[in-house]
Each structure stands twice: as C-alpha cells, then as structure tokens.
Amino acid sequence: MIAALRGGSGKTIISLGLIASWRKRGMAITPFKKGPDFIDAGWLARAAGRPCHHLDTFLIPAEKIVLSFTHHALSGDLSVIEGNRGLFDGIDLEGTTSTSELAKLLKAPVVLVIDCTKSTRTVAAMVMGCGRFDPEVNICGVILNRVAGARHESIIRKTVEQYCALPVLGAIPRIKAEVFPERHMGLVPTPEHAGADDSIDKAAGMAQQYLDLDRLMAIAKEAPRFATPSGVLEGTNKLPSGRKVPSPRIGVIRDAAFQFYYPENLEALEASGAKIVTFNALADPGLPRLDGLYIGGGFPETQAQALAENKGFRQDVRRLGEKGLPIYAECGGLMYLGKGLVLDGVTYPMVGLLPVVFGFSKRPQGHGYTIFEVKKPNPYFRPGTRVRGHEFHYSNVLEWGGKPEDLAFRMVRGSGFDGQGDGVCYRNTLATYSHIHALGTPSWAEAMVDASAKYAKNRHEG
Numbered sequence: 001m002i003a004a005l006r007g008g009s010g011k012t013i014i015s016l017g018l019i020a021s022w023r024k025r026g027m028a029i030t031p032f033k034k035g036p037d038f039i040d041a042g043w044l045a046r047a048a049g050r051p052c053h054h055l056d057t058f059l060i061p062a063e064k065i066v067l068s069f070t071h072h073a074l075s076g077d078l079s080v081i082e083g084n085r086g087l088f089d090g091i092d093l094e095g096t097t098s099t100s101e102l103a104k105l106l107k108a109p110v111v112l113v114i115d116c117t118k119s120t121r122t123v124a125a126m127v128m129g130c131g132r133f134d135p136e137v138n139i140c141g142v143i144l145n146r147v148a149g150a151r152h153e154s155i156i157r158k159t160v161e162q163y164c165a166l167p168v169l170g171a172i173p174r175i176k177a178e179v180f181p182e183r184h185m186g187l188v189p190t191p192e193h194a195g196a197d198d199s200i201d202k203a204a205g206m207a208q209q210y211l212d213l214d215r216l217m218a219i220a221k222e223a224p225r226f227a228t229p230s231g232v233l234e235g236t237n238k239l240p241s242g243r244k245v246p247s248p249r250i251g252v253i254r255d256a257a258f259q260f261y262y263p264e265n266l267e268a269l270e271a272s273g274a275k276i277v278t279f280n281a282l283a284d285p286g287l288p289r290l291d292g293l294y295i296g297g298g299f300p301e302t303q304a305q306a307l308a309e310n311k312g313f314r315q316d317v318r319r320l321g322e323k324g325l326p327i328y329a330e331c332g333g334l335m336y337l338g339k340g341l342v343l344d345g346v347t348y349p350m351v352g353l354l355p356v357v358f359g360f361s362k363r364p365q366g367h368g369y370t371i372f373e374v375k376k377p378n379p380y381f382r383p384g385t386r387v388r389g390h391e392f393h394y395s396n397v398l399e400w401g402g403k404p405e406d407l408a409f410r411m412v413r414g415s416g417f418d419g420q421g422d423g424v425c426y427r428n429t430l431a432t433y434s435h436i437h438a439l440g441t442p443s444w445a446e447a448m449v450d451a452s453a454k455y456a457k458n459r460h461e462g
Helices: 011-024 038-048 061-072 099-104 121-135 150-164 196-210 213-221 264-270 300-309 313-321 332-335 444-462
Strands: 002-004 028-034 052-054 078-082 110-115 139-147 168-173 249-253 256-259 275-280 292-295 327-330 340-343 344-349 356-360 368-375 385-392 395-400 409-413 424-426 429-432
Touching: 002 011, 002 078, 002 368, 011 028, 011 038, 011 078, 011 196, 011 213, 028 038, 028 061, 028 344, 038 196, 038 256, 038 395, 052 061, 052 264, 061 078, 061 099, 061 344, 078 099, 110 121, 121 139, 121 150, 139 150, 139 213, 150 168, 150 300, 168 196, 168 213, 168 332, 249 444, 256 332, 264 275, 264 444, 292 332, 300 332, 300 340, 300 344, 313 327, 313 332, 327 332
Parallel strands: 002 110, 028 052, 028 078, 110 139, 139 168, 249 275, 249 292, 292 327, 327 429, 340 356
Antiparallel strands: 340 344, 356 395, 368 385, 368 409, 424 429
C-alpha cells in the first residue's frame, strides 16, 4: 500500500513508477486504487497493462472488498494499492473509510510517501505520529519526496531511521518538468494525454534511479499470509441468465469524452448475460444495433466541439432513446443527453433527449460520496432502495424543463442534480450525477440487462 499524509504528496506518480519498473522486469503487477478516483486508476491501469480495480469501503461492503482483492490479486505476481488522501482520512470520526482501515482489512504493508518541502526533523515526528496513532497499521518504510538536495535528504533520512526505526526506501528530488499535468485536483486522464506512455516511462526511470526497488519488493514478500476467502465475486463469474433470447447487446461509449467506468460494472453486465459493444462518440458516424446503452462519466466539456459536430451520432442516440432504448448515464453521460453545454458563452448542442442545458463553474458543484433514496419507478432501481455512490462535477444546471418532483432520487447525502434530488427520467432513460459501483449495488447490472433483454424481445416481436 502506497500511502501519504495528504493528497498531492506524490503517491500516484510513485505508484506508477513502481508498477512500470517491476513490469519492465517481466512481472505481472495487479494495480488497485483505494477510493472512487477514476483518473488515477486509469493511469495505474496504463502502467500495469491490465485493469485497475477499486477498493472503496464506502461503496463496497468489506467482505466484497476482500473477495475482489483476492480474486484479482491471484492473477498477478504482486499487487500495488494506491491509497487516497491522508493515511487516516475518512468521512467519520473513526476513519472507517480511510486508507489505514483498508490496509488493516487486507493486511497490507504500508509505505508512507512524505512531501519533505521545507521540513527536516519534523518529518520523523509525523512518521512517528502515524505509527502511534494506530499501531495496527503495518507501516514498513518511508519514501522521501521533493527533497531539496543531498544535505536535506541526509538529515531527514538519519532522523527517520533513528527515531522511527523505519527504513527510508528512497528519496526523490524536486522535479520541475511537468511530466504529469493536472486538472481539477488531479492528473489529466490518459485518453487526453498524448504522451501518457512517455510519462509513465519517465516515472519508471525516476523509480529506478531514486527508489530501493529490491528492498520494496522484499517488504511486499514479507506481507502476512492472506487466506483466500470462500464465496463468489458477483460481476466476475459468468452466470447462466436463463433467458431464451440472445444476449442483449449493451453499448458503452469509450473515448476521450467518456472514459470513467469501473471495470466491475462492465464485468457485472457481462456476468448478467450482456454482450458489451464499445464505440466512439467523437468519431463513429452512428450507433450499431443495440438493446441498451451505458454512458459513463468523463469530461465532455473538453470535447464539446467534436461531440457537437458528430451530428449523426447524436441523432442516433436521441432517436433510439425516444423509441425506449434503455439508457443509463452517469455524470458526463447525463450532460451529453441534455440539450447543450455552455462554455465561455458558446452553446454546443448535445443529444437533446433531456430538456437540460448545462453550464460550468470554476469550483466543484458536487464532490464526494453520495447516498440517494429511490422515490420514483424506473427501470434500474426499485423505489425505496438506498444507494451509495459518489459525484465529482464542475457542471451546473442552467435550464431545465422539469420539476423537482420529477427526479427519481432524493439526495440523503451529496448535491445531485439540484441540491435535493437526482436522477432525470425519460422513457427508459435514467441519467444521474452519481456514479455507482456494481459490487456495492449488484442489482443494477441485472436490472440493466433485464431492461435491455425486454427491449430486444419487444423489437423482435414487433
């Protein structure tokens, strides 16, 4: 587990460097991301050359976290888990959703990344404080980041090793080059980064030059034995659907505008009997034959002109939505289904299936975990159900042709669509700002596939 005292300490780039370095040695590295972050997970997956799965104790029950970790970890030689925020940061006093609690759940050795900017002996005090705050967390070493020079490094290294009895596993100097440009409190997503692979190679070079890779590997090998739990991980095992019709074809848009999908969500759709078909809303002229459509999150605002110019694709989505094609959309997908996006005074036309015009703010309009209660009938969630998710968006609603009572969800936690509710419904379309995780909400995938199978059957009979 690569953890830190706060966000922005460099743990993502260090995790990328470790993963890429060990992959270059011929190892199969299984990456994991603690928390709901799609962007870091995309980078970790790119570095590893395999999917990065999320381990989020707010969205997913603990027993399924353990099942997911063991299921995916067994496919590789070594697992690297990138933490989020500070080691003990969570949403409650007990830190139940923190990186430290996940580390204890998985018996993962923790390596702390410390931003050493303008600090010397205080670094040792912070490391010692982490060890004493919760002695059950297995802190096994420290990586010093952003050291100012050899003398600065020497003072901190000796102090940490003397007072904390922990090894310093590397010291990385301040790096001025912007190898990993940032946006919206995080890295730019890999699909929007033309030199993503070059950046990962540079991270690997940094790790090889400044980190003790052999000692880090030895710490990983000394991790306590972890018994493989019994049970079936929903969403990763093919299950007989019992349907007499062919597997419904569910489309998934994957391009630079729509890129945020939990791997488990797609696995869950397949496990429930769907055939996944992917395509590009920026380049493909239209939609293929589909029985359902899943549009994930992303940054449609960065691709607004290209989305607007692909008129044939937009028209296909609207035409099929009007015919009752089951469509489930999250965040960026919600924005795409609206009438338009207003950026710097220019309105870019979108699909127009939903009577909403979106604008953008310089500050997040929704950020963090959500809980919503389903209050209206829809194809995907039963009324009365409480669902956990998360939201992260800078967009806001400028115009809406509906009413608050039309929304399918009541927000218990989070901002949602209008501060009180979320879930814009139209025919078989449901669009929401909240992202859900299939391991925490397993009924969603089965409902999506059932709605798609019903649509396919009606089309065949018609």
